[in-house]
Structures are given as C-alpha cells and as structure tokens.
Amino acid sequence: MALRAVIFDFDGLILDTETPAYTSWQETYRGHGAALDRELWTANIGTHGWDAARHLEELLGRPIDHAELRAARLTRHYALIDAEVVRPGVVGWLNEAKELGLAVGLASSSGEQWVGPHLERLGLREHFAVLATGDRVQRVKPDPALYRLALDSLGVDPGDAIAVEDSANGIAAAKAAGLPAVAVPNAMTVELDFSRADLVLDSLTDAGIAEVAARLGL
Missing domain, CATH: 1.10.150 (DNA polymerase; domain 1)
Incomplete structure (x- = not known):
C-alpha cells in the first residue's frame, strides 16, 4: 500500500x-x-x-x-x-491508521483554540501528529493552504495521503492540494454536491482505511 x-x-x-x-x-x-x-x-x-x-x-x-x-x-x-459524541467510525479509522503505521493529520478552517480543546475532551488529541488550523494560514478552505500545510508538516506527498471531509468546500481544498478525497456527509451537508470527491461514504463505519485505499488505487 x-x-x-x-x-x-x-x-x-x-x-x-x-x-x-x-x-x-x-x-x-x-x-x-x-x-x-x-x-x-x-x-x-x-x-x-x-x-x-x-x-x-x-x-x-x-x-x-x-x-x-x-x-x-x-x-x-x-x-x-x-451533548455530541465522536462521529461513528472515527475512532476505528484512527486505530487502524496506527496499526498500519500511517501518519495522521488534521486540516480545519477552525482555529487551534477551538479544535484542540475538543480533541482533548474527546480523548483523541494524541492520535494527531499535526493540527493544520485556520489560524496558521492566510486563507482557509476551499483554498488548499491548510492541506498543503498539513502535508508539509507530515513530510508526505499529496498522492500518498487521503483527505477525509464532510463539506464541499473541504473536498475542493483537498483536491486543489492534489489529494484523493473521501466525502463523509453529515446531516447538514448530505444535500451538497460531492461530485468532486473520489469516494463518498455514508459513514466511516462503511469501510476501513485499507479498503478505501484499495478502492482508490493507493
């Protein structure tokens, strides 16, 4: 792989x-x-x-x-x-990434002061080697700057990474940065146009990382 x-x-x-x-x-x-x-x-x-x-x-x-x-x-x-909890499949993907020896990063238009405390509360912060957040770039999604920052920080080429997004703006940013992109819509974004995504899943429980990588030819 x-x-x-x-x-x-x-x-x-x-x-x-x-x-x-x-x-x-x-x-x-x-x-x-x-x-x-x-x-x-x-x-x-x-x-x-x-x-x-x-x-x-x-x-x-x-x-x-x-x-x-x-x-x-x-x-x-x-x-x-x-009252919200981690969305279905997220923990499974993070654990599989660790088992596969994959680097894990985050690219969010939100600032670190928003993202960081939530990850800590959810017990997920340790999974992420890099937090590329909106306060670290001049332009947020759909601009590719956040993904480029995450890739540079991880030392990974765009073709060797998968972006996982729930919004059309996020998919646009990932594709502009050269990454294959997986869309996982939520209740608010399910009606958006995800035609630019390489793969659309109803939930991260539908397929694991290895299966998605195979389906994307990685």
Missing part, C-alpha cells in the same frame, strides 16, 4: 459541531422574527467569510447588538455541542 497518511477535517467529520451551530443560529433568527435559509448556511460550511449576524441584520433592516447576540448564541451552541 502506497498510502502514508490520512488527513481529517474536524467540524462535522470528527464531531458534529455543524448541526448545533445551525440550530443555535436558527433559534436566534426565529427569536428576531426571521428565518435562516438552510441552503445559504450549508453552502458556507467548511469555510469562513459569511457573517450570520450581519445577514440577520440585513434581513431585519435595522442594527442589532452583535456582541450580545453572539454571546447568547454561543452559550446555546456550546450546550448543544456538549
């Missing part, structure tokens, strides 16, 4: 932080008499730039207190995330 490394996304792949994020913003919008469009939200999963608070302000046609709104929304967001 030519495969030398597996690089995981975080939000929505390892831990479903995306459903809680959408739910908390959806509740916030409803509290102001507005509606959060699901398609608009999902189109921006995996990247930064779109501002939900500013969009709400535009819908209302009046200014809002962004700091107060974000503080209340985050409290709800964190409460919902605390």
